[in-house]
Amino acid sequence: MDMSLSSSLLNSKPFFSRPLANNSRRPPAFISITSCKATSMGSEKETTNFYKVLSLSPHNACDEEIKRAYRTMALRYHPDVCHPSMKEESTRKFVQLHAAYKTLSDPVAREEYDFQLGLNSSGRKSKMSFGDEGGMRNRWQDQIFELKRKSNRRKAQKDGSWGSRMRSQNRQKN
Amino acid sequence: MAEPAYTVTSDSETNGEEKSSSAFPETAIGIDIGTSQCSIAVWNGSQVELLKNTRNQKIMRSYVTFKDETPSGGVSNQLSHEHEIFSGAAIFNMKRLIGRVDTDPVVHASKSLPFLVQTLDIGVRPFIAALVNNVWRSTTPEEVLAIFLVELRAMAEVRLKRPIRNVVLTLPVSFSRFQLTRIERCCAMAGLHVLRLMPEPTAVALLYAQQQQQTVHENMGSGSEQIALIFNMGAGYCDVAVTATAGGVSQIKSLSGSAIGGEDILQNMMRHLLPNSESLFLKHGISEIKSMALLRVAAQDAIHKLSSQPSVQVDVDLGNGSKICKVVDREEFEEVNQKVFEKCESLIIQCMQDAKVEAEDLSDVILVGGCSYIPKIRNLVMGICKTQDISMGMNPLEAAVCGAALEGAVASGISDPFGNLDLLTIQATPMSIGIQADGKTFVPIIQRNTTIPARKELVFTTVHDNQTEALIVVYEGDEKKLEENNLLGYFKIGIPPAPKGIPEINVCMDIDASNVLRVLAGVIMPGTPHPVTPLMEVRMPTIDDGHGWCAEALHRAYGSTRDLVTVQKKI
Numbered sequence: 186m187d188m189s190l191s192s193s194l195l196n197s198k199p200f201f202s203r204p205l206a207n208n209s210r211r212p213p214a215f216i217s218i219t220s221c222k223a224t225s226m227g228s229e230k231e232t233t234n235f236y237k238v239l240s241l242s243p244h245n246a247c248d249e250e251i252k253r254a255y256r257t258m259a260l261r262y263h264p265d266v267c268h269p270s271m272k273e274e275s276t277r278k279f280v281q282l283h284a285a286y287k288t289l290s291d292p293v294a295r296e297e298y299d300f301q302l303g304l305n306s307s308g309r310k311s312k313m314s315f316g317d318e319g320g321m322r323n324r325w326q327d328q329i330f331e332l333k334r335k336s337n338r339r340k341a342q343k344d345g346s347w348g349s350r351m352r353s354q355n356r357q358k359n
Numbered sequence: 360m361a362e363p364a365y366t367v368t369s370d371s372e373t374n375g376e377e378k379s380s381s382a383f384p385e386t387a388i389g390i391d392i393g394t395s396q397c398s399i400a401v402w403n404g405s406q407v408e409l410l411k412n413t414r415n416q417k418i419m420r421s422y423v424t425f426k427d428e429t430p431s432g433g434v435s436n437q438l439s440h441e442h443e444i445f446s447g448a449a450i451f452n453m454k455r456l457i458g459r460v461d462t463d464p465v466v467h468a469s470k471s472l473p474f475l476v477q478t479l480d481i482g483v484r485p486f487i488a489a490l491v492n493n494v495w496r497s498t499t500p501e502e503v504l505a506i507f508l509v510e511l512r513a514m515a516e517v518r519l520k521r522p523i524r525n526v527v528l529t530l531p532v533s534f535s536r537f538q539l540t541r542i543e544r545c546c547a548m549a550g551l552h553v554l555r556l557m558p559e560p561t562a563v564a565l566l567y568a569q570q571q572q573q574t575v576h577e578n579m580g581s582g583s584e585q586i587a588l589i590f591n592m593g594a595g596y597c598d599v600a601v602t603a604t605a606g607g608v609s610q611i612k613s614l615s616g617s618a619i620g621g622e623d624i625l626q627n628m629m630r631h632l633l634p635n636s637e638s639l640f641l642k643h644g645i646s647e648i649k650s651m652a653l654l655r656v657a658a659q660d661a662i663h664k665l666s667s668q669p670s671v672q673v674d675v676d677l678g679n680g681s682k683i684c685k686v687v688d689r690e691e692f693e694e695v696n697q698k699v700f701e702k703c704e705s706l707i708i709q710c711m712q713d714a715k716v717e718a719e720d721l722s723d724v725i726l727v728g729g730c731s732y733i734p735k736i737r738n739l740v741m742g743i744c745k746t747q748d749i750s751m752g753m754n755p756l757e758a759a760v761c762g763a764a765l766e767g768a769v770a771s772g773i774s775d776p777f778g779n780l781d782l783l784t785i786q787a788t789p790m791s792i793g794i795q796a797d798g799k800t801f802v803p804i805i806q807r808n809t810t811i812p813a814r815k816e817l818v819f820t821t822v823h824d825n826q827t828e829a830l831i832v833v834y835e836g837d838e839k840k841l842e843e844n845n846l847l848g849y850f851k852i853g854i855p856p857a858p859k860g861i862p863e864i865n866v867c868m869d870i871d872a873s874n875v876l877r878v879l880a881g882v883i884m885p886g887t888p889h890p891v892t893p894l895m896e897v898r899m900p901t902i903d904d905g906h907g908w909c910a911e912a913l914h915r916a917y918g919s920t921r922d923l924v925t926v927q928k929k930i
Contacts, residue, residue: 265872268772
């Protein structure tokens with residue numbers, strides 16, 4: 186058991202999130218919520234910016250706008266309303282759309298996601314202005330932030346996710 | 360037009376891929392096969408229209424009589440009397456029997472029906488038979504349903520003056536994937552192609568979305584979101600859904616359901632009127648069947664009357680000397696059905712919890728299905744949802760079939776110039792799907808109420824050194840105990856020799872928009888980015904009848920030698 190736990194830390198990058206080369210029928214896969222977290226530092230994120238998926242501006246999109254954008258896009262991309270020949274493509278698009286909606290419509294998940302996006306952009310900025318005092322401070326702040334975030338996550342994982350706590354509560358009730 | 364190319368559908372695939380060859384899409388019809396009643400509807404170009412049979416009925420009884428050489432169903436058959444259905448010659452309540460094994464309590468409850476239901480309690484298909492000229496002639500629920508569907512199809516073809524192939528069916532939330540394949544098989548036997556199988560309340564949700572859009576006259580996708588609770592209870596099943604709707608789009612947030620319905624209420628009432636009714640009727644003698652029919656009709660009548668009056672006088676002569684003369688009031692009725700009503704309450708509460716909504720969040724509460732006329736049902740729904748206002752904007756008996764017809768039009772690619780078909784139900788999967796791992800534990804990969812289409816994966820690893828195979832056993836359900844969930848199938852995957860805990864076995868589950876489940880598995884060894892062997896892709900469910908046995912047989916044959924454990928998620 187212990188072995189399996191420690192081995193997991195080496196590399197557990199989900200591979201179904203990437204296109205399966207041996208099966209051309211499969212849609213090029215998307216990044217699901219769970220795998221998105223695991224690969225959040227990867228380069229794939231550039232292409233699946235949730236705000237871009239929903240055609241929204243990251244700065245001022247309110248909850249209502251996010252929901253509206255999701256519905257409007259769902260009416261266009263859900264496999265039920267697309268031609269059957271587009272099934273693979275529309276399924277992939279819709280799943281991505283839903284992942285974006287799910288993250289951005291949840292205030293906590295959205296904040297975290299925004300932070301990840303912000304981290305990337307400020308990271309780029311500081312690289313450009315390397316040596317500049319402001320950049321250094323930014324980087325330092327980013328690092329502190331990142332450390333805090335990691336420890337928070339670890340803490341959160343100790344007593345499980347919100348979902349797992351709810352499930353165990355429900356189980357006790359039953 | 361060129362001849363369409365013929366393709367072989369996969370063996371496990373009774374529901375083929377949608378055909379895209381036709382230039383003019385055929386509008387799929389919507390069918391609601393209820394446990395006791397059935398209806399059929401179609402989008403006629405401007406609105407949904409229910410089709411009537413030759414006797415001008417929109418709602419038909421679901422049964423098939425085997426009286427003569429050719430069986431005839433409730434669509435065309437002219438009954439001389441209600442009692443004829445209960446003479447033993449007719450099979451009804453097919454929806455409660457289909458895809459169930461003889462250890463299932465629902466099958467056991469069906470043993471006191473007038474036709475013959477035999478069980479051996481070993482986890483195989485029950486034996487059912489109809490009484491024809493004093494002979495019990497065997498049949499299957501699938502066959503009965505297929506005969507009924509053929510009649511429905513013939514009727515629709517006459518009404519619409521065109522061949523019918525594509526259908527959208529509404530089904531209970533609690534149907535297992537195995538039961539869904541049985542329904543698809545019935546449709547295939549009747550020459551019908553299933554475009555969608557919709558949980559009943561989600562069909563109602565689609566109708567609700569359309570009504571909401573027509574009244575508000577909004578732009579596409581706009582308007583503020585309204586949360587609605589849909590409670591649907593018919594003769595066989597009770598379903599609940601919570602949906603968020605705006606701009607014609609209905610997002611299903613949660614679903615719950617159970618095989619509890621009017622049939623249970625009726626049986627409780629019969630037991631109340633005649634305490635030893637069950638043991639009496641198990642004999643299935645000619646005179647017992649006759650008494651049973653009389654009691655059934657009397658109990659049904661009393662229940663209907665109790666919906667509008669506080670008490671009812673039951674006066675029935677069952678023959679063979681026993682007479683029932685009893686006054687039943689509403690209180691008594693509610694007491695004998697207390698368990699049924701409690702179950703309804705728990706389904707609503709669970710559904711609201713899963714959707715993370717409170718009673719105050721609900722803008723609308725919709726009550727449909729035959730049982731929605733029962734005052735106690737209305738009161739309990741109103742109580743939990745803290746509302747006095749139950750939406751009766753739709754016909755409780757027609758809402759599901761109308762929703763199915765709308766889905767049929769939308770999924771067939773029909774568009775409406777007035778935007779009446781700019782509709783969408785975004786479905787969710789009512790049960791978790793996962794595999795056996797960490798000992799005999801059910802590890803869900805797709806959680807219940809996940810929006811579909813969906814694709815989720817989890818990483819597992821081996822429990823033994825040099826374990827060269829892993830057995831992936833797929834279940835569906837939300838029970839704590841592994842064996843209480845529905846087994847969907849199993850397959851092996853080969854693993855290169857390595858110390859335990861080193862190989863990574865990724866198991867991915869994929870559900871597409873037509874609710875087809877595929878399970879994919881692959882093995883990755885540390886240091887290599889690609890799977891070491893070809894991936895496995897398995898369409899589920901793969902198991903056939905006798906599925907109760909398979910899991911036990913697997914365990915006997917392999918023990919824990921091919922087990923898996925979950926890999927803790929990486930930070």
